[in-house]
Amino acid sequence: MTDYRTEQDSLGAMQVPQDALYGAQTARAIANFPVSGIPLPRPMLRALGLLKKHAAGTNRELELLSGELAEAIGKAASEVIEGKLDAQFPVDIFQTGSGTSSNMNVNEVIANRAAQLLGQPIGSKTVHPNDHVNMGQSSNDVFPSAIHIATAEQLHKALLPALEQLFRQLDQKAVDFRDVLKIGRTHLQDATPVKLGQVFSGYARQAEMAQERLATASSGLYELPLGGTAVGTGINTHPAFAAKTIAAIARDTCLPFREAGNHFEAQGAKDALVATSGCLKGCAVSLFKIANDIRFLASGPRCGIGELVLPAVQPGSSIMPGKINPVMAESLMQVCAQVIGNDATIALSAMSGNFELNVMMPVIAYNILQSIELLSNGIKVFEEKCLAGLQADEKRCEELLEKSLALVTALVPEIGYDRSAELAKEAHKTGKTLRELALADGVPADVLDRLLDPATMTEPKS
Numbered sequence: 496m497t498d499y500r501t502e503q504d505s506l507g508a509m510q511v512p513q514d515a516l517y518g519a520q521t522a523r524a525i526a527n528f529p530v531s532g533i534p535l536p537r538p539m540l541r542a543l544g545l546l547k548k549h550a551a552g553t554n555r556e557l558e559l560l561s562g563e564l565a566e567a568i569g570k571a572a573s574e575v576i577e578g579k580l581d582a583q584f585p586v587d588i589f590q591t592g593s594g595t596s597s598n599m600n601v602n603e604v605i606a607n608r609a610a611q612l613l614g615q616p617i618g619s620k621t622v623h624p625n626d627h628v629n630m631g632q633s634s635n636d637v638f639p640s641a642i643h644i645a646t647a648e649q650l651h652k653a654l655l656p657a658l659e660q661l662f663r664q665l666d667q668k669a670v671d672f673r674d675v676l677k678i679g680r681t682h683l684q685d686a687t688p689v690k691l692g693q694v695f696s697g698y699a700r701q702a703e704m705a706q707e708r709l710a711t712a713s714s715g716l717y718e719l720p721l722g723g724t725a726v727g728t729g730i731n732t733h734p735a736f737a738a739k740t741i742a743a744i745a746r747d748t749c750l751p752f753r754e755a756g757n758h759f760e761a762q763g764a765k766d767a768l769v770a771t772s773g774c775l776k777g778c779a780v781s782l783f784k785i786a787n788d789i790r791f792l793a794s795g796p797r798c799g800i801g802e803l804v805l806p807a808v809q810p811g812s813s814i815m816p817g818k819i820n821p822v823m824a825e826s827l828m829q830v831c832a833q834v835i836g837n838d839a840t841i842a843l844s845a846m847s848g849n850f851e852l853n854v855m856m857p858v859i860a861y862n863i864l865q866s867i868e869l870l871s872n873g874i875k876v877f878e879e880k881c882l883a884g885l886q887a888d889e890k891r892c893e894e895l896l897e898k899s900l901a902l903v904t905a906l907v908p909e910i911g912y913d914r915s916a917e918l919a920k921e922a923h924k925t926g927k928t929l930r931e932l933a934l935a936d937g938v939p940a941d942v943l944d945r946l947l948d949p950a951t952m953t954e955p956k957s
Contacts, residue, residue: 524596544575567609592854594638665699715767723758806884823881830873
């Protein structure tokens with residue numbers, strides 16, 4: 496049986512588990528929102544811990560909070576940052592749209608843990624969750640600031656490094672495959688020749704540009720709404736509070752956070768997160784194309800395209816022995832689909848910036864952080880378990896190239912478009928080669944040797 500203590504909030508008494516560090520408002524939120532069982536993501540808890548730690552330090556510096564209280568709050572907040580108190584944050588993601596329930600959850604946990612550190616009982620409010628831990632703050636500026644901090648940190652710690660490694664791997668494959676000639680394909684039909692290395696150079700550039708776009712879009716995340724309090728006016732906060740606290744967070748995270756240029760935009764809209772999510776979606780689209788191309792180019796092994804050979808990472812079928820499937824590509828493609836869906840959720844949520852406050856922030860936080868985590872992990876395993884061991888089947892590439900009728904394109908400057916089209920149709924109908932038909936049509940052999948050399952078709956004429 497769980498023992499309980501009775502605590503009060505502005506609505507009355509609540510029963511709280513005796514050993515819980517949270518208080519009445521958290522208990523009320525647990526009762527109100529039994530929706531998904533999904534709590535606030537770890538990066539958000541870290542970000543909220545950073546905010547509370549440095550807020551306490553600033554309020555001490557401004558002589559608004561005693562040194563003893565500020566030190567205890569800072570130590571308790573550090574435990575939140577480090578993940579030592581994660582079990583104390585059970586509030587569901589699908590809660591009050593401002594994130595007030597989670598902000599108060601953090602305030603109560605830090606207040607009670609700080610009280611413990613001062614030798615006082617939890618629930619005593621020796622350290623008050625509102626008056627001390629939340630001093631100079633509102634959920635309305637704290638929670639969106641935390642989303643920006645968490646998102647920026649995860650981009651720099653996880654996704655951008657993963658994309659950089661993906662770029663390097665794809666760029667190396669472009670070098671490894673630089674001499675492999677293959678048939679190109681447009682509209683899923685044979686086209687003029689291309690080098691496999693050229694194809695992979697395109698993939699590498701996609702990864703590189705995804706990094707560039709994310710770095711550009713994410714610059715808006717560095718503006719923090721902290722200091723706007725309830726509606727952006729800064730009521731009940733010291734004029735120097737935001738700048739000092741944000742400067743400390745910037746030093747701690749090594750990221751260039753700064754106070755929002757306009758607090759009404761920062762709290763009423765979530766445009767920076769929409770822009771970042773849009774680039775995450777763009778990244779997903781690029782990755783889907785890369786993974787899907789590789790999946791199709793490796794189709795076979797005998798009755799498909801078969802120009803690439805995938806590393807075998809697991810048996811592919813429960814009924815067909817020896818079958819190897821493109822599972823790593825499929826995994827990444829599913830990640831991409833989820834990220835694209837998350838972007839739609841973020842866009843719809845950001846549209847709920849009603850007057851001075853967005854009221855769907857927790858679901859924005861959950862979805863954008865999930866997108867970053869999924870892309871980071873998906874890229875990492877795709878690079879390690881697929882790209883690193885990917886090989887070209889040069890014999891297959893050569894075989895398909897020789898069969899292609901698209902080589903007739905090189906004859907156009909010599910015999911014209913119409914006659915070239917006729918030769919292609921005749922070759923397809925009769926099974927004869929383009930060379931045989933062109934020779935019979937009067938094109939000299941030495942000219943055909945020059946024009947039908949696939950290697951010369953992969954580079955511009957000098």
